[in-house]
Amino acid sequence: MSFVLPHIRNLPRYQTGKAPRPGESAVKLNQNENPYPPSPRVREALLSADPAELRLYPGESVEELRAALAAMHRTVPGQVFIGNGSSEVISLIMKVFVGAGGTVSLPDPTFGLYQTAAWAQGAEVCRVPLNSRYEVDVDRVVASGGQAAILVNPNAPTGLLLESGRVVELVSRFRGLVVIDEAYTDFAPAGSSAMELVEKRANLIVLRTFSKAYSLCGARVGYCVAAPELIAALNKGRDIYNVNALSARMALASLQDRDYLRETAARIIRTREMYTRRFEGAGFRVLPSSANFLLCRMPEEGGAQEALRLYEGLSDQGVYVRYFDYPRLRDKLRITVGTDGEMERLWQVLESLMQRV
Numbered sequence: 001m002s003f004v005l006p007h008i009r010n011l012p013r014y015q016t017g018k019a020p021r022p023g024e025s026a027v028k029l030n031q032n033e034n035p036y037p038p039s040p041r042v043r044e045a046l047l048s049a050d051p052a053e054l055r056l057y058p059g060e061s062v063e064e065l066r067a068a069l070a071a072m073h074r075t076v077p078g079q080v081f082i083g084n085g086s087s088e089v090i091s092l093i094m095k096v097f098v099g100a101g102g103t104v105s106l107p108d109p110t111f112g113l114y115q116t117a118a119w120a121q122g123a124e125v126c127r128v129p130l131n132s133r134y135e136v137d138v139d140r141v142v143a144s145g146g147q148a149a150i151l152v153n154p155n156a157p158t159g160l161l162l163e164s165g166r167v168v169e170l171v172s173r174f175r176g177l178v179v180i181d182e183a184y185t186d187f188a189p190a191g192s193s194a195m196e197l198v199e200k201r202a203n204l205i206v207l208r209t210f211s212k213a214y215s216l217c218g219a220r221v222g223y224c225v226a227a228p229e230l231i232a233a234l235n236k237g238r239d240i241y242n243v244n245a246l247s248a249r250m251a252l253a254s255l256q257d258r259d260y261l262r263e264t265a266a267r268i269i270r271t272r273e274m275y276t277r278r279f280e281g282a283g284f285r286v287l288p289s290s291a292n293f294l295l296c297r298m299p300e301e302g303g304a305q306e307a308l309r310l311y312e313g314l315s316d317q318g319v320y321v322r323y324f325d326y327p328r329l330r331d332k333l334r335i336t337v338g339t340d341g342e343m344e345r346l347w348q349v350l351e352s353l354m355q356r357v
């Protein structure tokens with residue numbers, strides 16, 4: 001006999017990228033973390049924080065962050081929900097809008113946490129294959145039904161952006177809730193976000209995070225914008241104090257330095273474009289990325305075996321990239337765009353591995 005409920009017993013643990021050993025100086029390009037530190041204002045916010053404030057449950061700092069986010073997105077605080085990372089918001093969406101026995105429609109492949117979060121709530125997953133060009137197939141998502149459909153845009157791990165016209169079409173035609181995860185939107189061309197659609201569509205949730213472009217993975221802050229009714233439902237489902245006061249201060253400080261964000265994102269984009277050309281020059285097939293990572297298919301016949309060999313060879317030399325043992329991804333590596341220096345190191349190790357065939 002087990003004390004664990006069957007759907008949790010059968011739930012595979014969500015796999016994160018490999019962590020370097022403590023003290024190891026690795027080049028970590030496996031979790032789409034930002035290679036640049038957060039805005040200097042985050043440091044100031046931390047240094048000026050008063051520990052006496054921690055005596056109290058979080059309140060004011062979270063509300064200040066909510067007000068700032070509402071202002072930035074030209075909406076009202078009642079349309080903003082803040083979570084302990086967008087991962088928490090993803091779990092809550094499954095808990096509040098899908099639930100046990102419900103179905104969520106997921107393009108396949110996409111960010112793996114959606115499936116884990118759905119299963120953890122006893123929900124079913126309806127996988128909708130990406131088309132032959134790895135694009136989200138809007139018609140098939142619409143036809144799939146379900147309580148909710150997820151669109152990660154730009155998608156992970158492909159990096160592909162679904163164009164605005166198709167996004168509008170999905171939101172208007174899908175009968176259930178549409179969740180658009182814009183974790184990587186700051187690396188995509190201007191005008192590709194669905195944020196402005198929220199005012200017009202009662203079935204849309206747009207999800208953002210401070211983890212990627214703001215470089216605050218460790219602070220754990222994410223948020224979503226949606227109709228007041230949906231935000232109220234998420235507030236009922238959450239833990240009472242789900243965002244800590246210091247993290248809220250750090251997120252607010254980084255939000256107030258948009259120039260820094262634009263500058264670091266632009267640097268990452270330049271590096272991304274440079275390495276897209278380099279990889280293509282070496283025979284890799286690279287999907288055109290609108291995010292801070294590249295999905296690279298092995299040259300010529302080098303399939304899954306070659307991808308694994310390079311993954312392991314890189315890893316042995318302290319360069320961590322991501323390998324997914326998953327249909328349509330086994331012959332590819334997903335590489336987070338690091339600093340120029342980190343990418344140069346990756347490139348050197350990769351070249352030496354490829355000459356040793």
Ligand SMILES: *Cc1c(COP(=O)(O)O)cnc(C)c1O
Nearest residue numbers: 085086087111156183209211222
């Ligand atoms: C990294 C990522 C997130 C961010 O998760 P946090 O919990 O906010 O760190 C969300 N969605 C996608 C698609 C991601 O790749």
